[in-house]
Amino acid sequence: ESKTFPLAFPEDYHGKDVAGKTADFLVTVKKIEAANLPEVNDALAKSLGIADGTVAGLRADIKTNLEREVKFRLLARNKAAVMEALLAKxxxxxxxxxxxxxxxxxxxxxxxxxxxxxxxxxxxxxxxxxxxxxxxxxxVRLGLVVAELVRANNLQAKPEQLKAHIDELAASYEKPEDVVRWYFGDRQRLAEVEAVVIESNVAEFVLGQAKVTNKAVSFDELMGGQG
Structure with missing residues (x-):
C-alpha cells in the first residue's frame, strides 16, 4: 500500500533549496509486523531459566526483580533529593x-x-x-560537602556494606557468584561501589536529621525516571 502526504520544511532547514517549502512524500508500506506474545505456561518459565520451571516460579521471580528495582529507584530519588538540598545550602x-x-x-x-x-x-x-x-x-562543591560529612560523622563505607550492596546487584544475574567475583576482582569497580555506598550513608544520615515529608509516587512515575 502506498500513500502520498504533504510535509512542510522549516524555514531554517539545512537544505536551502527546500527550506520553507512544502513537498509531497510518497510512502510505501512493505510489511506490517506485530508482536506474537507467547503463552504464559511452564514451558515459557523453563525457557527463561526459572529454577523450578513453573508459572508460579516465574511470577515470583518477576515480583522479586520488580521489588528490587523499586527499592533502587526509591533510594536513587531520595539520594538525589538529599544531594540537591546539600548543594542548595x-x-x-x-x-x-x-x-x-x-x-x-x-x-x-x-x-x-x-x-x-x-x-x-x-x-x-x-x-x-x-x-x-x-x-x-x-x-566539586558536592564532593567537598560529602567528604566533610563523611569525615565528621564516620560515614565511610564498611566492608559488610560493600558486600551487601554487591550481593544485591548480583542477585538478578543467572550466576550471582561470578558477578560478585567480577566486582571484587577490580579495584576500580570496587571503588565505584564504595562511592555509591558512601552516598547512601550520607543520604541516610541527612534524612535522619531533616524534617521529611512523605510523597506518594505511582509505579509508572517511579519507573519512568529518577526525577
Whole structure:
C-alpha cells in the first residue's frame, strides 16, 4: 500500500533549496509486523531459566526483580533529593585546581564518547572549558560537602556494606557468584561501589536529621525516571 502526504520544511532547514517549502512524500508500506506474545505456561518459565520451571516460579521471580528495582529507584530519588538540598545550602570557595581537574575529566569523557560514536579524530577535539564549568563546579562543591560529612560523622563505607550492596546487584544475574567475583576482582569497580555506598550513608544520615515529608509516587512515575 502506498500513500502520498504533504510535509512542510522549516524555514531554517539545512537544505536551502527546500527550506520553507512544502513537498509531497510518497510512502510505501512493505510489511506490517506485530508482536506474537507467547503463552504464559511452564514451558515459557523453563525457557527463561526459572529454577523450578513453573508459572508460579516465574511470577515470583518477576515480583522479586520488580521489588528490587523499586527499592533502587526509591533510594536513587531520595539520594538525589538529599544531594540537591546539600548543594542548595553549600556556600564554598572552590579550589580552582580542583575545578579545572574536573573539567579536564569531563572533557576526556566527552572525547571518549565521541570516539565511541565513530567521530574522526575525537581524541583531538577542541572542547571549550566553559561547556563543562558549571557541571564541574557542581561536582566539586558536592564532593567537598560529602567528604566533610563523611569525615565528621564516620560515614565511610564498611566492608559488610560493600558486600551487601554487591550481593544485591548480583542477585538478578543467572550466576550471582561470578558477578560478585567480577566486582571484587577490580579495584576500580570496587571503588565505584564504595562511592555509591558512601552516598547512601550520607543520604541516610541527612534524612535522619531533616524534617521529611512523605510523597506518594505511582509505579509508572517511579519507573519512568529518577526525577
Amino acid at each position: 553549600a556556600e564554598l570557595d572552590l579550589p580552582n585546581a580542583s575545578v579545572q581537574a574536573e573539567i579536564d575529566r569531563l572533557k576526556e569523557g566527552a572525547r571518549a564518547d565521541l570516539k565511541q560514536r565513530g567521530v574522526k579524530d575525537a581524541d583531538k577535539a577542541e572542547i571549550p572549558d566553559d561547556i563543562f564549568r558549571a557541571q564541574a563546579e557542581r561536582r
